[in-house]
Amino acid sequence: xxxxxxxxxxxxxxxxxxxxxxxxxxxxxxxxxxxxxxxxxxxxxxxxxxxxxxxxxxxxxxxxxxxxxxxxxxxxxxxxxxxxxxxxxxxxxxxxxxxxxxxxxxxxxxxxxxxxxxxxxxxxxxxxxxxxxxxxxxxxxxxxxxxxxxxxxxxxxxxxxxxxxxxxxxxxxxxxxxxxxxxxxxxxxxxxxxxxxxxxxxxxxxxxxxxxxxxxxxxxxxxxxxxxxxxxxxxxxxxxxxxxxxxxxxxxxxxxxxxxxxxxxxxxxxxxxxxxxxxxxxxxxxxxxxxxxxxxxxxxxxxxxxxxxxxxxxxxxxxxxxxxxxxxxxxxxxxxxxxxxxxxxxxxxxxxxxxxxxxxxxxxxxxxxxxxxx
Numbered sequence: 001x002x003x004x005x006x007x008x009x010x011x012x013x014x015x016x017x018x019x020x021x022x023x024x025x026x027x028x029x030x031x032x033x034x035x036x037x038x039x040x041x042x043x044x045x046x047x048x049x050x051x052x053x054x055x056x057x058x059x060x061x062x063x064x065x066x067x068x069x070x071x072x073x074x075x076x077x078x079x080x081x082x083x084x085x086x087x088x089x090x091x092x093x094x095x096x097x098x099x100x101x102x103x104x105x106x107x108x109x110x111x112x113x114x115x116x117x118x119x120x121x122x123x124x125x126x127x128x129x130x131x132x133x134x135x136x137x138x139x140x141x142x143x144x145x146x147x148x149x150x151x152x153x154x155x156x157x158x159x160x161x162x163x164x165x166x167x168x169x170x171x172x173x174x175x176x177x178x179x180x181x182x183x184x185x186x187x188x189x190x191x192x193x194x195x196x197x198x199x200x201x202x203x204x205x206x207x208x209x210x211x212x213x214x215x216x217x218x219x220x221x222x223x224x225x226x227x228x229x230x231x232x233x234x235x236x237x238x239x240x241x242x243x244x245x246x247x248x249x250x251x252x253x254x255x256x257x258x259x260x261x262x263x264x265x266x267x268x269x270x271x272x273x274x275x276x277x278x279x280x281x282x283x284x285x286x287x288x289x290x291x292x293x294x295x296x297x298x299x300x301x302x303x304x305x306x307x308x309x310x311x312x313x314x315x316x317x318x319x320x321x322x323x324x325x326x327x328x329x330x331x332x333x334x335x336x337x338x339x340x341x342x343x344x345x346x347x348x349x350x351x352x353x354x355x356x357x358x359x360x361x362x363x364x365x366x367x368x369x370x371x372x373x374x
Contacts, residue, residue, distance in 0.1 A: 044158050044159065044241060044242070044243070045158075045159060045160040045162065046160075047115075047116060047139055047141060047155065047157060047158075047160055048116075048141055049115050049116055049118045049120040049139050049140060049141060050118075050120055050121070050140045050141060050142065050143050051118040051119060051120060052112070052119050052120055052121060052140075052218065053118075053119045053218070055143070056143045057120070057121055057140050057143040057152065058112075058121070058216070058218055059150070060110060060121050060140065060143075060152050060168070061088075061092065061093075061094045061110055061111075061112070061121065061215075061216050062216050063150065063170045064086045064094045064096075064110055064168075065086055065087065065088065065094060065203065065206035065207075065210065066086060066200040066201075066202065066203045066206050067083065067084075067085050067086075067200065067201050067202040067203070067205060067206070067287070067307065068083060068084045068085075068086065068175055068196075068198035068199070068200055068201070069081070069082075069083045069198055069199060069201045069303075069304065070082060070083075070175070070196060070197045070198025070199060071196075071197050071198075072194065072195070072196045072197075073194065073195045074193065074194050075193065081303065082196065082198075083198075083306055083307065083309070084096045084098065084196070084198070085097075085205070085307045085308070085325065086206065087205060087206045087209035087210070087325045088206070088209050088210045088213050088215035088216070089109075089209070089213065089260065089261060089262040089263055089325070090111075090213055090215070090221055090261050090262060091213055091214045091215050091216065091217035091219055091221075092111055092112035092215070092216065092217055092218065092219050092220070092221045093109060093110070093111040093112075093221040093260075093261075094109065094110050094111070094215075095107070095109035095110075095260070095263070095323065095325075096108060096109070097308075097322070097323045097324075098308075099308050099309070099310040099319075099321055099322075106125075106126075106127040107124075107125065107126065107127055107323055108123060108124070108125045108166075109123065109124050109260075110122070110123050111123075111124070111221035111222055112218060112219060112220055112221050113139075113220060113221065113222050113223060113224050114220055114223050114224060114225040115139050115157065115224045115225065115227075116139075116225075116227075117225070119218070119220070120139060120140050121139075121140040121152075121154070122137060122138060122139050122140070122154075122157065122222070122224065123137070123138040123139075123140075123154050123166065124136070124137055124138075124255055125137075125138065125166075126253075132248070133247075133248060133249060133250050133253075134234075134246060134247070134248050135246065135247050135253045135255070135256075136156065136164065136184075136244060136245055136246040136247075137156075137157045137224070137228070137245040137246075137254075137255075138154035138155060138156060138157055138164070138165070138166060138245070139154060139155060139157045140152060140153070140154050141153060141154065141155050141160075141161075148169065148171060149169050149170050149171030149172075149174075150169065150170050150171075151167070151168070151169045152167070152168045152169075153165060153166070153167050153168075154166050154168075156244050156245055156246075157224075157228070157245035158228070158233065158242055158243065158244055158245040159182075159242075159243045159244045159245070161180075161190075162182070162188050162189065162190065163182050163184065163190065163243055163244045164179075164180060164181055164182060164184075164190060164244065165179075165180045165190070166178065166179045166180070167180075173199050173200040174197075174198070174199055174200075175196070175197070175198045175199070175200070176195070176196075176197055177194070177195070177196040177197075177198075178192055178194065178195050178196075179192070179193050179194040179195075180192050180193060181193040184234060184236060184243065184244040184246050186236060201304055202287065202304075205287065205307075205325070205327060208327065209325060209326075209327070212262075212326075212359075213262060222254075222255050222259070224254075228245060228254065229252075229254070230242065232247060232249075232252035232254070233245065233246065233247065234246045234247060234248045257322065257323060260323065261360070262326065262359045262360060263322075263323050263324055263325065263326075263359075263360070264324045264325075264326055264357045264358060264359060264360055264361045264362070264363070265320060265321065265322055265324060265361070265362045265363070266285075266320070266321040266324050266355070266357060266363050266364075266365065267318065267319075267320050267321075267362075267363070267364040267365070268283050268318060268319045268320075268321070268331065268333070268364075268365055268367065269317065269318045269364065269365070269366045269367070270283075270317045270318065270333055270366075270367050270368075270370070271317070271366065271367070271368035271370075272317060272370070273370065273371065275335075275348060275371070275373075276335035276337075276348055276370055277314075278314040279314060279335045279336055279337060279339065280311055280312065280313055280314060280335075280336045280339055280341075281311065281312050281316075281333055281334065281335055281336070282309065282310075282311050282332075282333070282334040282336060282343065283309075283310050283311070283312060283319050283331075283332075283333050284306055284308065284309050284331070284332045284333075284334065285306075285307050285308040285309075285321070285324075285329045285330070285331060286301060286305040286306050286307055286329065286330045286332065286352070287305045287307060287329075287330070288301045288304075288305040288330065289301060289330045289332075289352040290302055290305065290306075290330060290332040290349075290352050291332060291349060291350070291351055291352045291372075293351065294351070294372070295349060295350055295351045295372035296372065296374055297334070297343065297347075297349060297374050302343060305330075307329070308321060308324075311336075311341075324357055325357070326357045326358055326359040326361070327356070327357055328354065328355075328356050328357075329354070329355055329356075329357060330352040330353065330354055331352065331353045331354075331355055331365055331367065332349060332350070332352045332353070333349065333350065333367045333370055334347050334348070334349045335347060335348040335349070335370055337373075344374075345374060346373060346374065347373070347374050348370055348371065348372060348373045348374070349370060349372055349374065350367065350369045350370045350371065350372055351369075351372070353365065353367065
């Protein structure tokens with residue numbers, strides 16, 4: 001019925017993390033500077049941040065806003081559908097997260113900071129994968145404009161481009177987003193790990209959030225003018241110094257979820273009936289209802305309305321959404337009856353439920369009527 005969504009594997013969860021990419025990936029039109037230049041230095045390097053007060057780059061925050069839907073290539077695997085939901089959570093912080101369910105989560109946020117004596121844009125990327133916590137920090141070091149659009153590059157705030165980086169290019173309502181990894185400094189030069197190509201399908205949710213938090217303003221969200229506490233940074237076995245602005249312990253992370261304002265939590269509890277016992281579940285949050293009034297799934301909504309789309313294994317009956325944007329959502333749980341990782345004929349669901357998430361709230365919804373077979 002609806003082969004519109006493919007469940008993503010755990011390889012997607014930690015885009016900038018421990019997985020190396022040695023395979024060639026087809027060219028993307030995003031490239032302005034080739035990140036695979038030989039002889040990139042190992043270890044700490046001099047980072048030259050873009051000064052958004054005297055130069056350019058502040059507009060990255062505004063451009064990042066929106067519900068982006070497109071395709072994703074991770075290493076050599078292509079995912080024909082993927083979405084990211086970026087909204088402001090403070091006057092100078094834009095945040096988006098991919099919730100991966102049992103496998104973990106992934107987030108990337110962009111915010112105004114002070115770093116190495118300059119007012120600039122920094123990014124925080126990380127998540128939790130199989131019980132392993134990691135967060136990494138990037139700083140804007142390149143901005144340019146051409147006929148191909150506006151280009152931004154952010155590099156690892158300790159190791160520079162030779163450790164990790166991300167490139168973003170915006171042209172009208174299109175986004176090209178590349179990520180490069182070196183296993184936190186283990187392999188030089190880094191290889192392309194992800195290419196996300198998307199269109200901005202919806203701006204309404206982001207505009208509502210921007211109004212609520214008086215975004216955008218050129219004010220410091222998190223001050224890194226003193227850099228990082230060196231002893232808290234991750235150091236690879238065999239190295240004597242950190243090669244990345246990365247932290248592998250929550251207590252050592254300088255900007256944890258506890259400091260992120262405006263976001264909320266949602267606990268989804270599922271009651272399984274005999275027809276869906278021992279079946280994987282998709283737990284979806286969407287802008288519009290994924291089902292009609294009778295509980296039958298709607299293909300267009302699945303393609304264009306999904307905001308969060310974790311999946312959980314057979315033994316789980318609950319999921320906690322973290323870093324969640326406030327607002328109105330539809331909640332839909334779908335049992336993957338044939339366990340093929342697709343939403344298609346035979347899967348069992350229910351009439352989509354509505355919930356309003358309040359800023360900095362902790363809410364619970366119980367789904368106990370998953371009985372409608374599509």
